[in-house]
Amino acid sequence: MTETKQPIIQIRNVSKRFGRVTAVDNVSLDIRAGEFFVLLGPSGCGKTTLLRMIAGFELPTEGQILIDGQDMSLVPPNKRPVNMVFQSYAVFPHMNVTDNVGYGLRISGVSKGEIRDRVAEALELVKLGGFEDRMPDQMSGGQRQRVALARSLVMRPKVLLLDEPLSALDAKLRAQMQFELADLQDKVGITFVTVTHDQDEALSMASRVAVINKGEVAQLAPPSDLYEYPANRFVADFVGSVNIFEGTLTLDEPDKAAVDCPGLGKVYLNHGVTGPHGANVWIALRPEKIYLHVPGEGKAVRAAAQDAPDGHNLARGTIKGMSYLGDVTLYDIHLEGGQIIRVSRPNLSRHDQDDFTWGDKVSMHWRADSPVVLLS
Amino acid sequence: MFTRTAIAPLEYTRKLWMRSWVGLTMLFLYAPLIVLMIFSFNDSKRNVMWKGFTLKYYEKALNNDSLVEAMVNSLTIAFLATIVSLVIGALAAVMLWRFRFPFKGLVEGTMSLPIIVPEICLGVAFLIFFAKVDWPTDLPWPLNLSAITIAHITFCFPFVAMVVRARLASFNNEEEEAAKDLGATEWQAFRDVLLPHIKPSLVAGALLAFTLSLDDFVITFFTSGPDTITFPVKVYSMVRFSVTPEVNAASTILIVLTVALTFVALKYQGVKGISDAH
Numbered sequence: 001m002t003e004t005k006q007p008i009i010q011i012r013n014v015s016k017r018f019g020r021v022t023a024v025d026n027v028s029l030d031i032r033a034g035e036f037f038v039l040l041g042p043s044g045c046g047k048t049t050l051l052r053m054i055a056g057f058e059l060p061t062e063g064q065i066l067i068d069g070q071d072m073s074l075v076p077p078n079k080r081p082v083n084m085v086f087q088s089y090a091v092f093p094h095m096n097v098t099d100n101v102g103y104g105l106r107i108s109g110v111s112k113g114e115i116r117d118r119v120a121e122a123l124e125l126v127k128l129g130g131f132e133d134r135m136p137d138q139m140s141g142g143q144r145q146r147v148a149l150a151r152s153l154v155m156r157p158k159v160l161l162l163d164e165p166l167s168a169l170d171a172k173l174r175a176q177m178q179f180e181l182a183d184l185q186d187k188v189g190i191t192f193v194t195v196t197h198d199q200d201e202a203l204s205m206a207s208r209v210a211v212i213n214k215g216e217v218a219q220l221a222p223p224s225d226l227y228e229y230p231a232n233r234f235v236a237d238f239v240g241s242v243n244i245f246e247g248t249l250t251l252d253e254p255d256k257a258a259v260d261c262p263g264l265g266k267v268y269l270n271h272g273v274t275g276p277h278g279a280n281v282w283i284a285l286r287p288e289k290i291y292l293h294v295p296g297e298g299k300a301v302r303a304a305a306q307d308a309p310d311g312h313n314l315a316r317g318t319i320k321g322m323s324y325l326g327d328v329t330l331y332d333i334h335l336e337g338g339q340i341i342r343v344s345r346p347n348l349s350r351h352d353q354d355d356f357t358w359g360d361k362v363s364m365h366w367r368a369d370s371p372v373v374l375l376s
Numbered sequence: 377m378f379t380r381t382a383i384a385p386l387e388y389t390r391k392l393w394m395r396s397w398v399g400l401t402m403l404f405l406y407a408p409l410i411v412l413m414i415f416s417f418n419d420s421k422r423n424v425m426w427k428g429f430t431l432k433y434y435e436k437a438l439n440n441d442s443l444v445e446a447m448v449n450s451l452t453i454a455f456l457a458t459i460v461s462l463v464i465g466a467l468a469a470v471m472l473w474r475f476r477f478p479f480k481g482l483v484e485g486t487m488s489l490p491i492i493v494p495e496i497c498l499g500v501a502f503l504i505f506f507a508k509v510d511w512p513t514d515l516p517w518p519l520n521l522s523a524i525t526i527a528h529i530t531f532c533f534p535f536v537a538m539v540v541r542a543r544l545a546s547f548n549n550e551e552e553e554a555a556k557d558l559g560a561t562e563w564q565a566f567r568d569v570l571l572p573h574i575k576p577s578l579v580a581g582a583l584l585a586f587t588l589s590l591d592d593f594v595i596t597f598f599t600s601g602p603d604t605i606t607f608p609v610k611v612y613s614m615v616r617f618s619v620t621p622e623v624n625a626a627s628t629i630l631i632v633l634t635v636a637l638t639f640v641a642l643k644y645q646g647v648k649g650i651s652d653a654h
Contacts, residue, residue: 055557057553076556077553077556077557078556078557078558078559078560078561079559082557083557083558084553084554084557086550086553086554087550088548088550090548090550090551090553090554091551092551092554092555092568092569092572093551093573094572094573103555103558103560103568104558104559104560107558107559107560107564107568108559148554151554151558152557152558155558155559
């Protein structure tokens with residue numbers, strides 16, 4: 001990835017309050033040029049407000065936003081070097097596709113010939129060639145979104161802002177658009193900043209993701225770090241699905257650690273945690289990182305049964321629920337400690353889902369580097 | 377007998393009772409007008425018996441200078457009142473829709489007052505007001521219509537504001553933001569995005585204002601000076617003696633005129649626009 005010295009967008013200690021409600025709370029983050037940046041969070045977390053502040057439709061109550069080194073405090077939306085694709089697409093219903101896409105160029109006084117060329121180029125880019133004379137009400141939602149995309153891209157902004165770009169599309173189209181957006185960003189080289197509540201979208205498209213919770217940045221990291229090394233329980237739970245167990249840190253050395261979880265038993269890790277001894281911590285364990293076995297079957301299980309700190313961890317339980325999803329089967333297992341743990345198992349061959357059923361006694365094991373210890 | 381397919385539960389338009397009801401409603405609405413129009417061609421001094429076809433009452437009406445003058449006055453007033461109401465009404469609607477300000481509810485309430493207050497009260501109020509400010513009554517045409525026009529604007533523009541506001545409720549704010557995002561100024565965004573959206577309501581509001589102004593009798597009666605007369609007031613004075621086919625002829629001309637105007641307006645707008653929800 002290319003990194004310039006100066007970030008394209010600098011958000012410095014920005015807060016936004018609506019009356020007594022704090023939508024964005026002292027957020028500072030830098031967005032690099034050429035990046036596909038995603039603001040991820042549940043609805044009402046302030047991510048859209050943040051995006052609208054970058055676009056200029058809201059003014060920060062406190063703090064400063066710099067775009068390409070310029071302070072944007074007194075710059076109205078129509079003078080900012082950013083363009084936005086709105087959640088409703090906001091395609092002008094009384095203009096055909098050509099007029100929609102050419103609108104920004106027209107009002108900024110670009111010559112007719114250049115408008116024609118750039119509109120054609122933008123439509124080609126979003127694969128809408130041949131739709132020039134269509135009216136918006138003759139197009140599908142996905143096509144209208146492409147119009148909105150072309151309308152923004154034709155302005156050649158420094159940053160393209162996208163507000164929940166895929167939320168209105170059906171699942172298949174959404175998956176396709178995820179790839180297309182990433183591809184498009186690669187092609188045009190413009191910085192993309194996207195707001196979404198959908199973690200799949202964030203993980204698949206982003207170069208970096210800022211997870212927002214209650215107006216604050218919970219974690220800023222590349223997608224794989226976010227998933228494999230969540231910083232706190234909120235991120236672990238919001239990104240992907242996870243089992244979380246509360247416990248006490250009983251052993252913490254540079255190359256190994258142990259957490260005593262009342263619900264799960266003793267959990268061994270093959271790395272240090274750097275937390276105070278006896279601290280209250282949480283163990284996060286992803287369902288797909290747990291192996292499922294019939295008790296007493298297989299060598300790994302027997303090895304794990306020795307409770308070896310550098311081998312696999314072991315737990316036992318009874319299957320309480322299962323749901324077959326085709327590619328994987330999810331099992332809810334009632335642990336001996338009383339808690340429920342979720343395990344997902346890939347259906348590698350056709351009848352794998354028949355291996356276990358309700359009420360089966362099973363044993364689970366996982367690698368000592370699989371669990372994540374969370375301090376908050 | 378000829379074969380018919382059975383009537384499905386929701387095919388109301390194929391049910392006899394529904395059709396008769398619609399027919400009756402139409403009859404109730406339009407029979408008086410049609411009778412009036414037919415009798416304008418009646419060759420008789422009285423409007424009771426059909427005596428034969430003639431156009432002489434049209435000739436008579438068009439040669440009646442004071443009737444023509446009243447008609448011209450009415451159309452002038454309606455035209456001016458419509459233009460001004462359209463501007464004030466649309467601006468008021470946009471203001472009430474877009475901004476929050478203290479006493480907004482009060483402003484909104486007082487604005488629709490002319491719709492609610494009985495016309496007779498408004499008429500008397502205008503009479504007193506114009507007398508009090510000593511509004512000149514002996515001005516040359518068309519300034520002699522100023523008092524009536526002002527009064528008409530007062531009760532017409534709230535209707536325009538109401539229609540425009542209803543239309544604004546369906547406006548997607550993001551469209552205006554998108555325009556600004558693409559570089560439009562406040563005015564350009566208004567002209568290119570908001571105005572096209574409210575255009576159907578402007579046409580509807582204009583038609584409403586025009587007809588309201590054209591046929592207003594009460595308020596006009598109180599605000600017209602001694603020498604100015606409008607069509608409804610003139611017809612009233614003619615009817616006091618007897619309802620001659622001349623009145624019918626003049627009314628028919630007025631009806632045809634307004635219908636034609638409405639037709640042109642809808643044609644220009646495209647009827648789709650009026651009912652269109654987005």
